[in-house]
Amino acid sequence: MRRYPLSALAATAALTTLALLPATAASADSAVLTYGSAAGNAVSVGDVLTASLANGTTATLATSSNGTSGITCTASTLSATVTSNPAAPGTATESATSQTFSGCTSNVFGVSAVQSVTVNSMPYNTSAASDGTVTVTPAPGSAIQTTVVLSTLLGSVTCVYRAPSLSAVSTSSLTFTNQAFTKASGSFLCNSKGYFTAIYAPVADSSVSGSPAVYTN
Numbered sequence: 001m002r003r004y005p006l007s008a009l010a011a012t013a014a015l016t017t018l019a020l021l022p023a024t025a026a027s028a029d030s031a032v033l034t035y036g037s038a039a040g041n042a043v044s045v046g047d048v049l050t051a052s053l054a055n056g057t058t059a060t061l062a063t064s065s066n067g068t069s070g071i072t073c074t075a076s077t078l079s080a081t082v083t084s085n086p087a088a089p090g091t092a093t094e095s096a097t098s099q100t101f102s103g104c105t106s107n108v109f110g111v112s113a114v115q116s117v118t119v120n121s122m123p124y125n126t127s128a129a130s131d132g133t134v135t136v137t138p139a140p141g142s143a144i145q146t147t148v149v150l151s152t153l154l155g156s157v158t159c160v161y162r163a164p165s166l167s168a169v170s171t172s173s174l175t176f177t178n179q180a181f182t183k184a185s186g187s188f189l190c191n192s193k194g195y196f197t198a199i200y201a202p203v204a205d206s207s208v209s210g211s212p213a214v215y216t217n
Helices: none
Strands: 033-034 049-055 059-062 071-082 090-105 111-120 124-129 135-136 143-153 155-163 166-169 174-185 193-205 214-216
Touching: 071 111, 071 193, 090 111, 143 174, 193 214
Parallel strands: none
Antiparallel strands: 033 214, 049 071, 049 193, 059 071, 059 193, 071 090, 090 124, 111 143, 124 135, 135 166, 143 155, 155 174, 166 174, 174 193
């Protein structure tokens, strides 16, 4: 059986303080998520998984798919709490509680600075399947929402973007590619679309001593 190192995300807002439950040992073959190695212990329900951008990469919100114009952030973090971890093959679930962005700039004409990028309405539901597919969805009747505050030639501008869901691929990293957001509100200076791309690696089980890497089986 092929195993993938997992990065289970969250898509996000300010860091949230969570109660951490102790991890318990189990056979690696019995669970979708394991820590330390593919032959390690099962990740416990209640454990908190964290990840940052892979070394040397950035997170972008481009104005077009595969475009080079938009917002670039040099730092981003994710946090999610495991809510189920069934036998493999299967699908583990998580509650995505936090995603932060910093060091953000823009090369869009008329934008002089990026004041903030904030993920709203968390937590989000996250599923991580044995085949490496990760899906992030909001609460029923809600949407994944990100608020961007820009400094422009006309002053401060707030742009709100929404998406019905997000998809990622988990291999040796968690990769989001051209995930489409649509402007929900904001000035004409806010682009009508935003395309999110980022690579997070590694994902760690911060509830276990030493924060070992997490794998998907």
